[in-house]
Amino acid sequence: MPEATLVEAINLALARAMEDDPDVVVLGEDVGVNGGVFRATAGLQKRFGAARVLDTPLAELLISGLCVGMAAQGLKPVGEIQFMGFIYPCLDQLVNHASRLRNRTQGRLTCPMVLRTPHGAGIRAPEHHSESTEAMLAHIPGLRVVMPSSPERAYGLLLAAIRDPDPVVFLEPTRLYRAAKGEVEDNGEALPLDAAFVLKEGRDLTLISWGAMLKETMAAAEALSAEGIAAEVIDLATLKPYDEDTVLGSVAKTGRCVIVHEAARTGGFGAEIAATIAERRLPSLLAPVTRVTGYDTVVPMARLEQHYMPSVERIMTAARKVCQFS
Amino acid sequence: MRHRNYLAPDGSIQRPLPAFASNAKLLIELYRSMVLLRLFDRKAVALQRTGRLGTYAVSLGQEAVSVGIASAMREEDVLLPSYRDNGALLWRGVRLEEILLFWGGDERGNRFSGPVHDFPFCVPVGSQAPHAAGVAYALKLRKQPRVAVCLFGDGATSKGDVYEAMNFAGVHKLPLVFVVANNQWAISVPLRQQTACETLAQKAIAAGFVGEQVDGSDVVAMRAASEEAIVAARDGNGPRFIEAVAYRLGDHTTSDDAARYRPAEEVQAHWKQEPIARLRAYLVAQKMWGKADEEQLATECHARVEAAAERYLATVPRRPETMFDHLYADLPEVYAAQRRELAGEHDA
Ligand SMILES: Cc1ncc(C[n+]2csc(CCOP(=O)(O)OP(=O)(O)O)c2C)c(N)n1
Numbered sequence: 001m002p003e004a005t006l007v008e009a010i011n012l013a014l015a016r017a018m019e020d021d022p023d024v025v026v027l028g029e030d031v032g033v034n035g036g037v038f039r040a041t042a043g044l045q046k047r048f049g050a051a052r053v054l055d056t057p058l059a060e061l062l063i064s065g066l067c068v069g070m071a072a073q074g075l076k077p078v079g080e081i082q083f084m085g086f087i088y089p090c091l092d093q094l095v096n097h098a099s100r101l102r103n104r105t106q107g108r109l110t111c112p113m114v115l116r117t118p119h120g121a122g123i124r125a126p127e128h129h130s131e132s133t134e135a136m137l138a139h140i141p142g143l144r145v146v147m148p149s150s151p152e153r154a155y156g157l158l159l160a161a162i163r164d165p166d167p168v169v170f171l172e173p174t175r176l177y178r179a180a181k182g183e184v185e186d187n188g189e190a191l192p193l194d195a196a197f198v199l200k201e202g203r204d205l206t207l208i209s210w211g212a213m214l215k216e217t218m219a220a221a222e223a224l225s226a227e228g229i230a231a232e233v234i235d236l237a238t239l240k241p242y243d244e245d246t247v248l249g250s251v252a253k254t255g256r257c258v259i260v261h262e263a264a265r266t267g268g269f270g271a272e273i274a275a276t277i278a279e280r281r282l283p284s285l286l287a288p289v290t291r292v293t294g295y296d297t298v299v300p301m302a303r304l305e306q307h308y309m310p311s312v313e314r315i316m317t318a319a320r321k322v323c324q325f326s
Numbered sequence: 327m328r329h330r331n332y333l334a335p336d337g338s339i340q341r342p343l344p345a346f347a348s349n350a351k352l353l354i355e356l357y358r359s360m361v362l363l364r365l366f367d368r369k370a371v372a373l374q375r376t377g378r379l380g381t382y383a384v385s386l387g388q389e390a391v392s393v394g395i396a397s398a399m400r401e402e403d404v405l406l407p408s409y410r411d412n413g414a415l416l417w418r419g420v421r422l423e424e425i426l427l428f429w430g431g432d433e434r435g436n437r438f439s440g441p442v443h444d445f446p447f448c449v450p451v452g453s454q455a456p457h458a459a460g461v462a463y464a465l466k467l468r469k470q471p472r473v474a475v476c477l478f479g480d481g482a483t484s485k486g487d488v489y490e491a492m493n494f495a496g497v498h499k500l501p502l503v504f505v506v507a508n509n510q511w512a513i514s515v516p517l518r519q520q521t522a523c524e525t526l527a528q529k530a531i532a533a534g535f536v537g538e539q540v541d542g543s544d545v546v547a548m549r550a551a552s553e554e555a556i557v558a559a560r561d562g563n564g565p566r567f568i569e570a571v572a573y574r575l576g577d578h579t580t581s582d583d584a585a586r587y588r589p590a591e592e593v594q595a596h597w598k599q600e601p602i603a604r605l606r607a608y609l610v611a612q613k614m615w616g617k618a619d620e621e622q623l624a625t626e627c628h629a630r631v632e633a634a635a636e637r638y639l640a641t642v643p644r645r646p647e648t649m650f651d652h653l654y655a656d657l658p659e660v661y662a663a664q665r666r667e668l669a670g671e672h673d674a
Binding site: 025051052054056057059061062064065066067068069070071072073074075077089092093096097102103104105106107108109110141142164165166194241242244245 | 434437446449450453455456459460461465486490491494497649653655658660661
């Protein structure tokens with residue numbers, strides 16, 4: 001199998017989807033000739049034409065709203081928002097239209113669209129390029145929120161998102177775009193949405209994360225195993241709806257859980273998971289569910305951002321504390 | 327800016343009528359629709375006042391706008407209406423009781439028997455304009471001879487959504503007709519606080535296509551302008567913008583009291599312009615319509631509206647757990663569990 005970076009895997013999936021289905025349309029700022037600022041759409045316009053790989057005017061609300069209209073006509077639009085910091089004008093369309101078109105029309109109209117955007121900190125980007133507000137999106141009923149953490153899952157989950165009959169926000173961890181490499185077979189096979197992936201099995205503790213933070217989470221798990229702590233690592237992958245069964249099953253086994261995300265702590269998605277565990281698995285718990293997160297601050301610019309994001313050290317400290325809790 | 331009208335407020339002819347106006351049957355159909363809409367509005371308000379309907383937005387004074395535009399559309403065209411466009415939905419075959427169902431707070435009203443691809447009423451002002459651009463892009467991509475028609479109010483033209491959609495439609499020469507029902511007021515905010523532009527139609531210039539002002543109380547003008555714009559769009563000549571200059575004779579909605587911000591004299595003055603009396607005067611002058619026709623129509627509309635209200639009131643409510651039924655194509659298990667919870671079924 002050929003090696004691909006995460007962004008190359010995205011590109012492969014887009015090309016595959018466009019090849020397989022003439023209704024798939026890619027749109028966004030600079031996605032055409034330029035192939036996107038991260039090159040996720042490189043070569044697509046040449047291959048599929050400017051009508052299907054469409055450079056839009058610089059207007060994010062428009063991109064999301066166009067997707068709704070196209071999708072209602074049966075196209076499968078894949079919109080790109082250049083950075084997550086610019087997704088907010090799309091919220092009106094996501095909350096008020098995309099996520100509820102099926103429901104408001106009782107199934108008469110549907111909205112099979114995907115909105116892709118790079119997500120998260122750690123690439124020394126300018127202001128407004130590093131936010132991770134996935135919890136805000138995961139709060140919206142009727143939407144799916146998906147975040148891959150490896151090239152293989154980026155490929156399979158993006159294909160699944162495009163084929164899904166409902167709207168999906170697809171958050172791509174910017175930090176992993178080129179840093180993550182892996183074997184990707186361009187076989188057109190989708191991975192399941194709404195399912196978490198168990199990346200490592202273990203009996204002592206459950207580590208749950210998503211997106212770029214799995215890098216640190218996996219590193220922490222490896223280091224912990226050298227200390228004799230066997231951590232199970234779960235890549236949540238789909239945040240909306242999230243795979244409660246896998247999470248609860250793992251916690252029932254280990255009795256301990258640390259949730260890792262780079263988004264700010266208050267109201268972050270970790271709180272949702274912790275609450276579910278408290279409601280449903282309290283008797284299995286041997287220690288309080290613990291979060292390792294970004295701080296409740298604005299994501300700092302380049303010089304401080306590494307202090308904002310959870311480090312391997314912070315994850316290990318939390319894990320040790322949870323394991324020593326009696 | 328071009329300003330089009332044919333019938334003066336007293337029903338007299340201002341200039342030669344467009345060709346379709348020689349079709350008496352069509353003119354009478356336009357008239358009947360407007361009368362039905364007005365009666366329907368009255369019934370809806372009565373239902374709201376007696377606690378049997380939610381907030382409702384009447385078309386009073388604007389009947390010619392949505393009836394005029396809808397009458398120029400083909401079934402396969404796509405309508406993207408605002409919440410005040412009951413008249414357009416009616417013309418497109420949506421049943422009266424379905425409209426009541428929507429305003430009565432039941433989503434089944436949006437699963438209507440009009441064209442299956444038409445959009446439901448849009449409540450967040452102006453946010454349907456980008457949808458219209460997306461729809462029109464899809465029509466163009468598939469080389470279908472269909473047109474998207476997007477309606478909104480004057481307040482909506484202040485939103486970026488509308489300009490973003492117009493701009494895109496211009497760039498791609500989309501088969502899209504924008505119609506702003508300029509009823510002079512966005513709730514209590516008058517047009518002059520909405521824009522410093524002399525006309526709304528001229529906003530099309532910035533987007534690179536043709537806009538025109540039309541007398542929105544003259545259904546002949548509305549129909550003629552709409553037809554021209556829709557045909558042009560269908561023929562691949564790109565988008566058009568129509569500013570229908572009308573007046574909202576009623577309150578904004580049943581939750582509003584326009585007397586708080588609007589002088590009675592202004593409203594009175596506009597009653598002299600209103601679209602139904604205007605067309606009636608013309609039809610009567612042409613001997614196409616008489617007292618007996620009017621009485622028969624009133625009886626007919628009354629019966630239709632009453633029967634629809636009865637069907638609406640007799641609609642069996644949905645079971646609460648059905649709120650989950652169209653959330654996703656396949657309900658994810660986590661939410662299926664919530665559905666069971668709401669249905670009073672308990673998970674083992
Ligand atoms: C985005 C948005 N902001 C505010 C409202 C509340 N609101 C409902 S109707 C309205 C006025 C709209 O005026 P206009 O666009 O002229 O349409 P009209 O009601 O006159 O037909 C407002 C402010 C809304 N529905 N959507």
